[in-house]
Amino acid sequence: MRSYSHTNPLKRSLFLFLFLFLSLLCPAQSQDKQTAPPFGIVIHGGAGTLLRSDLTPELEKAYTDKLNEALDAGYKVLENNGSSLDAVEAAIRVLEDSRLFNAGRGSVFAASGRNEMDAAIMDGKTLKAGAVAGVRTVKNPVTAARCVMEKSPHVLLVGEGADRFAKQCGCGIADSTYFYTDKRWKQLLKAREEEKLHPALTDSLGMLVPYPAADSDKKFGTVGAVALDKQGNLAAATSTGGMTNKMSGRVGDSPLIGAGTYANNLTCAISCTGHGEYFIRHVVAYDVSALMEYKGLSLEESGREVIMKKLLAVKGEGGLIGIDRMGNMTLPFNTPGMYRGFRSSTGKRGAFIFQ
Amino acid sequence: MRSYSHTNPLKRSLFLFLFLFLSLLCPAQSQDKQTAPPFGIVIHGGAGTLLRSDLTPELEKAYTDKLNEALDAGYKVLENNGSSLDAVEAAIRVLEDSRLFNAGRGSVFAASGRNEMDAAIMDGKTLKAGAVAGVRTVKNPVTAARCVMEKSPHVLLVGEGADRFAKQCGCGIADSTYFYTDKRWKQLLKAREEEKLHPALTDSLGMLVPYPAADSDKKFGTVGAVALDKQGNLAAATSTGGMTNKMSGRVGDSPLIGAGTYANNLTCAISCTGHGEYFIRHVVAYDVSALMEYKGLSLEESGREVIMKKLLAVKGEGGLIGIDRMGNMTLPFNTPGMYRGFRSSTGKRGAFIFQ
Numbered sequence: 001m002r003s004y005s006h007t008n009p010l011k012r013s014l015f016l017f018l019f020l021f022l023s024l025l026c027p028a029q030s031q032d033k034q035t036a037p038p039f040g041i042v043i044h045g046g047a048g049t050l051l052r053s054d055l056t057p058e059l060e061k062a063y064t065d066k067l068n069e070a071l072d073a074g075y076k077v078l079e080n081n082g083s084s085l086d087a088v089e090a091a092i093r094v095l096e097d098s099r100l101f102n103a104g105r106g107s108v109f110a111a112s113g114r115n116e117m118d119a120a121i122m123d124g125k126t127l128k129a130g131a132v133a134g135v136r137t138v139k140n141p142v143t144a145a146r147c148v149m150e151k152s153p154h155v156l157l158v159g160e161g162a163d164r165f166a167k168q169c170g171c172g173i174a175d176s177t178y179f180y181t182d183k184r185w186k187q188l189l190k191a192r193e194e195e196k197l198h199p200a201l202t203d204s205l206g207m208l209v210p211y212p213a214a215d216s217d218k219k220f221g222t223v224g225a226v227a228l229d230k231q232g233n234l235a236a237a238t239s240t241g242g243m244t245n246k247m248s249g250r251v252g253d254s255p256l257i258g259a260g261t262y263a264n265n266l267t268c269a270i271s272c273t274g275h276g277e278y279f280i281r282h283v284v285a286y287d288v289s290a291l292m293e294y295k296g297l298s299l300e301e302s303g304r305e306v307i308m309k310k311l312l313a314v315k316g317e318g319g320l321i322g323i324d325r326m327g328n329m330t331l332p333f334n335t336p337g338m339y340r341g342f343r344s345s346t347g348k349r350g351a352f353i354f355q
Numbered sequence: 356m357r358s359y360s361h362t363n364p365l366k367r368s369l370f371l372f373l374f375l376f377l378s379l380l381c382p383a384q385s386q387d388k389q390t391a392p393p394f395g396i397v398i399h400g401g402a403g404t405l406l407r408s409d410l411t412p413e414l415e416k417a418y419t420d421k422l423n424e425a426l427d428a429g430y431k432v433l434e435n436n437g438s439s440l441d442a443v444e445a446a447i448r449v450l451e452d453s454r455l456f457n458a459g460r461g462s463v464f465a466a467s468g469r470n471e472m473d474a475a476i477m478d479g480k481t482l483k484a485g486a487v488a489g490v491r492t493v494k495n496p497v498t499a500a501r502c503v504m505e506k507s508p509h510v511l512l513v514g515e516g517a518d519r520f521a522k523q524c525g526c527g528i529a530d531s532t533y534f535y536t537d538k539r540w541k542q543l544l545k546a547r548e549e550e551k552l553h554p555a556l557t558d559s560l561g562m563l564v565p566y567p568a569a570d571s572d573k574k575f576g577t578v579g580a581v582a583l584d585k586q587g588n589l590a591a592a593t594s595t596g597g598m599t600n601k602m603s604g605r606v607g608d609s610p611l612i613g614a615g616t617y618a619n620n621l622t623c624a625i626s627c628t629g630h631g632e633y634f635i636r637h638v639v640a641y642d643v644s645a646l647m648e649y650k651g652l653s654l655e656e657s658g659r660e661v662i663m664k665k666l667l668a669v670k671g672e673g674g675l676i677g678i679d680r681m682g683n684m685t686l687p688f689n690t691p692g693m694y695r696g697f698r699s700s701t702g703k704r705g706a707f708i709f710q
Binding site for chain 2: 122127128129133134152153154155156157158159160161162164165247248249250251252256257258259262276277280281282283286287290291294295314
């Protein structure tokens with residue numbers, strides 16, 4: 001007993017020490033788990049009249065495979081502590097390099113018979129942004145947009161000046177054969193034929209009105225990505241080849257900060273796809289952010305408000321993808337389909353086309 | 356008495372009738388006065404380091420005279436029941452036709468040695484908008500922007516496509532001699548010399564960075580107008596020649612809906628002037644509207660919040676003009692001066708340059 005009573009205080013102290021040590025350790029561990037910064041990426045490949053009946057199972061698989069490849073490219077950057085800017089650029093480059101989507105290599109032909117591509121990127125941490133419009137020779141317009149952001153004092157460069165700048169920055173350059181596909185060229189020829197057959201497509205001034213706004217795939221071809229990194233920074237980027245047979249010089253919402261692309265660490269990162277003119281007039285990407293900041297709506301509520309109410313009320317077709325600082329994601333669209341996908345640090349992921 | 360008593364009811368009825376008639380009429384008249392719809396116009400001709408010591412009394416008078424001429428041109432439209440769209444276009448055409456302001460005929464030269472002009476217009480009633488960027492041959496870019504809005508399905512046309520479209524629409528076209536002034540050409544030569552003398556203006560990639568953002572007049576040359584018409588409709592328009600020696604293809608905030616130009620009958624009409632890149636990244640024109648719509652701030656509070664707080668915090672120099680549906684006007688700027696003026700149906704008017 002004595003020894004017991006002798007050792008008892010020591011044992012008690014040891015026990016107490018262990019208890020205190022563990023109680024200090026365990027909450028820290030559980031707190032680490034609780035505060036493990038969420039991260040994730042959301043992408044889109046355009047919205048429009050996408051019906052399962054229009055796609056073969058093989059083509060459907062090709063699209064979802066490519067969406068997953070882009071998601072993984074972006075997610076890998078985030079997982080390795082990379083920035084959201086690097087992640088959205090990486091994801092979009094995969095889609096731009098594919099002939100499946102209307103951006104980069106797969107861009108549709110403008111009325112000029114050339115590819116005229118637009119892209120934008122925005123950093124939610126600094127509100128810095130870069131964009132190019134009407135570029136014809138840049139393999140990855142999203143990278144050219146990033147060069148404008150990081151290597152010039154400007155936000156938006158258009159036309160030949162933008163092509164020249166991208167080349168000076170070391171962006172990959174290609175001639176028109178790189179962007180040529182039989183499918184897209186036939187779409188242009190078909191659109192030109194339709195224009196001749198439908199005098200209504202020539203307006204009261206006798207000028208060509210390259211409608212419908214959707215391309216011959218019956219979709220608004222655009223690709224976009226938004227991401228949240230482990231450092232809590234948001235970024236957004238969008239890239240597009242525009243509309244088949246579009247009037248020379250027409251710029252849609254994709255490269256316009258606040259319209260098709262916006263990111264702000266205070267609120268969210270947004271990339272849009274749809275009938276660009278409506279998205280410009282309704283300043284859609286920034287509107288989602290403003291509804292969160294000024295009205296206290298959630299990301300999901302804000303996205304729905306703009307896409308399902310404001311735009312639908314004026315028949316503005318399209319959708320958007322968004323992510324906020326907590327890693328919440330939203331992917332609303334008011335068209336029958338939208339190529340889209342997401343991958344989150346919670347383990348959830350998915351790639352979809354139809355409603 | 357009898358006749359009296361006989362006529363009395365008739366007189367009484369007549370009196371009653373007259374009383375009722377007048378009482379119906381007078382309140383109507385006074386109501387007419389009370390609700391006589393307010394209307395008015397606000398204009399700017401650019402913000403920047405404008406100091407009285409830099410201007411001769413003659414030049415100061417020339418500037419205020421031209422501002423008053425533009426105000427009167429717009430006000431006359433409103434007074435004659437014209438639309439706010441017609442009013443802002445009329446006011447801006449006066450400023451574009453003057454060699455005093457950096458827009459239209461008085462545009463500065465880009466690095467290319469050419470004039471590359473931008474303009475936008477927006478209708479607050481319909482949210483329709485039109486814009487051109489990088490046009491080189493259009494006498495009145497604001498009218499070309501209106502053509503894009505009314506005669507094309509698009510919002511923004513850039514470069515040669517925009518020039519061609521403006522010509523097809525019947526806009527006045529001129530060759531480069533129309534836009535040539537010795538003063539502006541000397542500014543370009545001076546800017547080129549400065550560029551050679553200051554290697555810091557060449558960035559790490561060895562590319563030209565055409566800074567400072569202000570032109571050689573030490574101001575951000577832009578002209579703009581916002582108006583409220585008797586029908587309660589708002590409109591906004593902005594036009595600019597950009598920056599002296601600007602990189603080819605650079606587009607600032609002026610032609611971008613939501614950045615430099617915005618109008619919405621629900622809130623306000625806004626036209627901005629300043630360091631364009633900051634105005635794009637902060638979606639300034641739409642932000643003023645969003646603060647009113649979502650946060651319930653007044654036009655003045657919203658304008659100050661954006662110009663004096665948000666932009667000043669990031670050293671984004673410039674100002675804006677705004678008008679709301681009640682005819683309230685605001686003209687905040689965070690630079691030493693801003694060419695500006697207003698004229699209201701209340702009888703108040705003014706044209707100013709310095710603080």
